[in-house]
Amino acid sequence: MLTDKSILITGGTGSFGKAFVRTALKHWPDIRRLVIFSRDELKQFEMQQEFPPRQYPGLRFFIGDVRDEARLRRALEGIDVVIHAAALKQVPAAEYNPFECIKTNVIGAQNLIEACLSSGVQRVVALSTDKAAAPVNLYGATKLCSDKLFIAANNVKGNRDIRFCVVRYGNVMGSRGSVIPYFMERRREGVIPITDTRMTRFNISLAEGVDMVLWAMAHMWGGEIFVPKIPSYRITDVAQAIAPDCRHEVVGVRPGEKIHEEMITASDSPNTVDMGRYFAILPAAGDYTLEGYCQATGATLVPEGFAYESGSNPHFLSVEELRSLIAHHLDVPRDA
Numbered sequence: 001m002l003t004d005k006s007i008l009i010t011g012g013t014g015s016f017g018k019a020f021v022r023t024a025l026k027h028w029p030d031i032r033r034l035v036i037f038s039r040d041e042l043k044q045f046e047m048q049q050e051f052p053p054r055q056y057p058g059l060r061f062f063i064g065d066v067r068d069e070a071r072l073r074r075a076l077e078g079i080d081v082v083i084h085a086a087a088l089k090q091v092p093a094a095e096y097n098p099f100e101c102i103k104t105n106v107i108g109a110q111n112l113i114e115a116c117l118s119s120g121v122q123r124v125v126a127l128s129t130d131k132a133a134a135p136v137n138l139y140g141a142t143k144l145c146s147d148k149l150f151i152a153a154n155n156v157k158g159n160r161d162i163r164f165c166v167v168r169y170g171n172v173m174g175s176r177g178s179v180i181p182y183f184m185e186r187r188r189e190g191v192i193p194i195t196d197t198r199m200t201r202f203n204i205s206l207a208e209g210v211d212m213v214l215w216a217m218a219h220m221w222g223g224e225i226f227v228p229k230i231p232s233y234r235i236t237d238v239a240q241a242i243a244p245d246c247r248h249e250v251v252g253v254r255p256g257e258k259i260h261e262e263m264i265t266a267s268d269s270p271n272t273v274d275m276g277r278y279f280a281i282l283p284a285a286g287d288y289t290l291e292g293y294c295q296a297t298g299a300t301l302v303p304e305g306f307a308y309e310s311g312s313n314p315h316f317l318s319v320e321e322l323r324s325l326i327a328h329h330l331d332v333p334r335d336a
Contacts, residue, residue, distance in 0.1 A: 001218055002028040008079045010066055010112065011086030012036035013043035015175040016127065018050075019206040020083065020213065025056060033058050037075050038086065039065045066108030069115055076119035083213060084112055084126040084150075087143070091131075091256045094139040105142035106149070113153045113164070122161055125216050126150045127209075128168040128225065130202055130261040130310075133268075137256025147225060151283050154222040163222035167212050168263055170202025170230060170310065173329050179238060180326060187243035193251045199235040200260050200310040203317060204228060205329055212278070221293065223283035227263045232313040233322055241322035260311030269306040273299035279308065 002024060009017045013036060024031060036059070038044060044061040051059050064071035066086045076082070087105050088094060094101040109126070116124055128147050131140030153164045171178055179201075186192055204212075208228065216226050239248055253259070264272055264279060271282045273294055280299065282290055294300060317325070 001214065002081070003030050004032050005080045006033040006035070006078050007031065007081045007083065008035040008037055008062075008075060009083045009085055010037045011084075013038045013040060013047050014085055015172065015206060016085045016209060018047065020210050021047075021051065021059070023207070023210045023214075025051070025059070031058055033060060033078070035060045035062050035075060035079065037062045037064055037072075039063065065104075066112055067103055069111040072111055072115040073119060076115050076121060079119065079121055081123045081217060082112070082116055082121050082125070084109070084124065087127075087146075089129075089139060091137050091139050092254060094142070095137060095256055098138050101138055101142050105139070106145045109146040109149045113149060116162065116164075117153070117157065117160065122163070123217055123220070124150065124153075124162065124164045125213050125220070126164070126166045127213070128166045130168065130170045130263045131258075132168060133262040134265050136258055139256070151223050151225065154283070154286065157222075163220050165216055165220040165222060166225040167209075167216050168225055168227050169204045169209060169212065170261060170263065171204070172209055173203055173205050173325060175206065179235065180242065183239060183242045187246050190246050191249050192239040192243050192246045194235060194239060194248045195251060195253045195257065196259055197236050197248075197250060198259050198311075199253075199257075200232050200313075200316075201235065202230050202261055202263065202310045202313070203233050203325075204230045205325070215278070219297075221288060223286045225281040227279040227281065227308065229277060229279070231315040231317045232310040233317045237317070237319050237322055241319045241326060260309050262307065262309045264302075264306065264308035266305045266307045269302055269304060272302045272306060273297075274302055275299045 041063055062075045064075055088101045129143050132143035132147055135141040135144050147166045150164045150166050183192055212228050268281050271284055273280050
């Protein structure tokens with residue numbers, strides 16, 4: 001799928017970008033070019049230590065910001081596939097600095113779309129978040145706007161051979177800013193802060209996130225929001241898995257947080273199909289019909305009023321399963 005292709009990853013020095021690069025270089029050593037586009041030269045330098053240029057001559061590092069459309073156009077010259085992972089993601093920071101978040105997550109998304117439409121790119125996969133479904137915070141609202149922009153970009157592509165889609169998933173285990181590394185750090189103090197004992201979240205590993213993006217590249221028609229079928233966890237179970245001997249202290253829900261996260265709302269159900277490993281929310285208006293999509297792909301319509309929420313998810317991870325996953329994905333001994 002990636003043989004002799006040129007790929008660009010915005011926000012490529014983040015957790016997803018590094019995981020994608022490792023996977024791509026392992027399975028497709030004949031990739032023509034793999035461009036890391038990000039604004040932090042220190043992170044690029046540190047990433048180059050893991051992937052030295054002599055060993056990986058097709059890997060390139062391009063300093064730039066998605067807020068700068070001209071720089072994006074230059075970076076996209078000769079690129080076939082784009083993965084958009086750049087975003088401002090911290091919920092409290094977005095609440096305090098709203099327009100900075102808008103400039104990156106919304107205006108940056110439109111800059112990328114315009115640049116892709118002008119650059120001969122063939123496939124664009126944009127990463128989203130569960131917080132974009134029925135958003136209650138600014139970060140989620142900007143990602144919903146971004147999702148809408150990428151889906152609508154299929155309406156203005158004209159005769160260009162380009163497709164845009166979105167992948168939406170929940171908390172990535174062990175990524176920067178996730179609760180697991182935070183709990184692992186706080187356990188040294190003997191107290192784990194719990195926002196609300198009822199709180200639940202979806203859980204996905206970086207490897208599963210990379211697999212999903214690769215699957216979307218291969219199967220997209222253009223206009224889908226793909227959603228994975230993944231387990232949930234209870235925040236109290238995460239605390240128990242990481243620090244069974246620590247005291248839990250309830251500190252209250254932060255501004256902009258939900259008790260349970262959503263990835264598909266009941267309002268999405270009329271346009272949502274079940275594809276086996278994934279759901280797909282299809283565009284309300286596009287080049288294909290819901291019935292035609294199902295017939296061609298083998299997908300089935302979800303029931304009327306269907307919603308996909310972390311609190312009502314039929315699959316919850318147990319404390320032992322969480323402990324095993326944390327040990328595997330974060331390289332932490334099981335008895336740590």
